[in-house]
Amino acid sequence: MKSSRFGPARFVEPLRRRNVRMAAVMMMVVIVMVVGCSALFHHMMALEGREYSWATAVYWTLVTMSTLGYGDVVFESDAGRVFSSVVLVTGAAFILVLLPFVFIQFVFRPWLNSREAARAPRRVGDWAEEHIVLTGLDAVTDSIIELAEYEGAPYVLIVPDLAEALRLREDGYQVMLGDLDDPQTYRRARAEKASLVVTTQPDTTNANVAFTVREIAPEVPMVATANASASVPVLQLAGCTEVVQLGDALGRALARRVVGVDSRAHVIGEFGDLRIAEANVSGTIMAGRTLAETDLDARAGVNVIGVREKGTFAVATPHVRLTSRMVLLLVGTDEQIAGYDGGSADGAVLDRPVLVIGGGRVGRAAAAALEEAGLRPVIVEKRAERILSGRAYVEGDAAVLEVLERAGLDKAAAALVTTHEDDVNVYLTLYLRRLRPDLQVVARATRERNVSTLHRAGADAVLSYASIGAAAIWNTLGWRPRLVIAEGVDVFRTPMPRALRGRSLREVQIAKRTGCQVVALNRNGQFELPDHDAALPSDAELLVIGDEAAEQRFVERYAGRR
Structure with a gap:
């Protein structure tokens, strides 16, 4: 059992470590100075033919060092007054400067830090039941917290750093201070009564967290994120019931938004027997008509639930006039989606490349999904070590026109911008839109605040780690699943x-x-x-x-x- 951190012991705990030596040394120096000056006081007074007790000598030394100077015991000779001046200066330096510093540094500040630490809760109350336990704050867990607050689900955010815990608590988060690898942390978080435990740390830390949680709560559902595919079975062995590869999930989600290669409906999600799909208006006879004039619900049985154009979403109304730049959002069964393809869409897939800018985890996952759909991805990557065999690559900087031309920009049906830097993605999106105004551009965002910037730069659709990851993790709860259409x-x-x-x-x-x-x-x-x-x-x-x-x-x- 660990000793309690509450009670008087926590105030003196810092003094029992490295600070106690310094405090003891300073006190010894002061004591030696007082004794030495008192002895010299006796000697100097004897030279003047006077004699005082040791109590008077110590009294004179302390009065002089503290600059009080009552004047009841004074030297008459110049040598005695010089000695008094030396004691005065030395005492002022030690008693008035160093001693307060020692007190503040080694007594008051540790006590103040202990009070600050007490403000950060180290356990949750009895209210914590069917709650969500989160390990650390990042873009994904922040989005999960937003969903939890929206749905009225309780949560607790475990943070190992005191300063961060205090800051987040002041910002309104339900925070608990604790080390992620300490079983007591999860006991205090009541993990055994949680509805879900989520860890989004590095893969190695996630494995440690999973083992630690399973010691406390062997049956609680647990979701972890994984950066490397090799980590998935390891995390499952550690006790995770679900492992989400954010890079793979985001890459495939970006690939599903590619509609520029044909006018068929592309399924992006499902609820039971119903499919949510996107379809390009370009290449159909619907461009220039209103939704009422297309009569899609009667001809194919599908419902048009919304339209997207230049990154802007609008609900579908009968009077919406369709343009060639619009993307329809459809809902229907497999048969109804097939009926739409047969009656309204050109079934031929254009033999045109899809540019994937960035050959990292997200870019490779997007390229794999495009290949599975029968499309022809071309990855543009400037780092030679990321270029793998078995797939079409163009080595070079996508900001260079000659590199894009070698990748087939003039014939490309769409471009996916997948780098992890939002500044680069904004630049490349703007560049691609200027070079090819008709090109479908799907972009990745790392920070939510840059989503609108990417849309203004010309992206037709934007997705982020936060939205895709939060939705994937949230849906494991089975409460009210969500589907991310676009950011x-x-x-x-x-x-x-x-x-x-x-x-x-x-x-x-x-x-x-x-x-x-x-x-x-x-x-x-x-x-x-x-x-x-x-x-x-x-x-x-x-x-x-x-x-x-x-x-x-x-x-x-x-x-x-x-």
């Missing part, structure tokens, strides 16, 4: 609000009032397309699409009246 645009599930029960979608006009669109209804695990004229059942869930602002309006208007 800031999600498909989410919600219980039927009380204000909508028994009313039809045509009557309530959700899209007009909130900017969200109802995608489907979920009845006992069966997803079905909504009938806009039928009354909404009270026992069903809604599947809704919208951007962040629209989702917030939906929550404010309806979620409080479930």
Whole structure:
């Protein structure tokens, strides 16, 4: 058992370590000075023919050193006054300067630090049950916290550094101070009662965390992130129930957004038997028409739930006029999606390359997904050690026009910008858009604040580690899974609000009032397309699409009246 960190012992603990020697040395120096000066006082007074007790000698030394100078015991000779001056200067240096420094450095500051440490909780309360335990704050866990707060799910964030814990606590996070490799940390976090434990540290740290958690909570679901594919089985052996390779997940998600090679529907997600797909308007007869004029729901049975153009999402309304730069968001069964491809799309896949700029984990995963879809990726990579055999590479800097021309920019159907530096991605997106205004550009963002910048630079779609990783981890809970359509645009599930029960979608006009669109209804695990004229059942869930602002309006208007 570890000794308690609470109580009087914690205030003197620093003095029992390296600081106690320095404090003891300083005190000994002061004592020696007082004794030495008192002895010299006796000698100097004897030279003047006077005699005082040792108590008076110590009294005179302390009064002189502290600069009080009462004047009741003084020297009459010049030698005595010189001696008094030396004692005065020496005492001022030690008693008035060094002793306060010793006190502040070795007594007051450790005590103050102990009080600061007490402000950072080292355990959670009894409220922690069915909560989420997170190890450290990064872009992914920050997004998970946002989802948890939105869904009303409790969480605790474990931080090993005191200063960071205090800062995060002041910022409003539910923080607990503790070492990630200490079993007591997870006991205090009540990990055995958690609904999920999430660790997003480096692979080696994740393995240690998994072993440590399994010692405390052998049955609790646990999700870890992995940078290397070789780490996946190791983390599973360590006790992780789910391992998410963020680089692979992001690369494949970026690849699924490539629609410039044809006009067919490309499935990007699914809920039960329903598929969410994207389809390019270019290459179809729909360009220039309104959605009502296309009559897609009657001809193919699919519902158009939204459109994207130049990075901007809008819900689908009958009066939306389609342009060749738009991408349709469709929902339907496999048969309905196939019906769309057969009746509205040109099934031929254009034999044009897809540029993948960046040959790291994300770029390689995107290229692999494109190859699986029958497309022809060409990776542009300037670091020779990243160029692997068995795949089309062009070595060089993508900011150089000659390199892009060798990669086939003039014939490319799309470009994926996958480097890990947002500044580089913004630059390359802007460069590609200037060189090829008609090119579909899908970009990766590392920081959420750069998403809008990438859209302004010309990206048709933007995805990030944070959104893809948070959604993948959140969906393992099985509460209300989410699908990331694009950065800031999600498909989410919600219980039927009380204000909508028994009313039809045509009557309530959700899209007009909130900017969200109802995608489907979920009845006992069966997803079905909504009938806009039928009354909404009270026992069903809604599947809704919208951007962040629209989702917030939906929550404010309806979620409080479930």
